[in-house]
Amino acid sequence: MAWDLLFSSDYGLFSVFVIVFLLGMSVWFPYYFHKKMRQGEQRNKT
Template sequence: MAWDLLFKSDIGLLSLFTICFIIAMAVWLARYAMKKMAEDERNARSDFVKKS
């Protein structure tokens, strides 16, 4: 019953799309943040070496 409603009705498909979009956005945001943190750490280390 619930699976039929999720996959066969308009509101169910919209809900499924929304759930998938939120999960994809969370994955992208986590990867972006990790990339920026690593970049910031590299910049901080290079600044520390230059000051020494």
């Protein structure tokens, strides 16, 4: 019942989208910030 409601209603689909989006952000932000920190270190060494 809960799975049917999650994937068949508008607010259920939006909830799934938000969860997937937040999981993607939790992977992308650390990668992005780590890359920027390495670029800053390279700039400071030169």
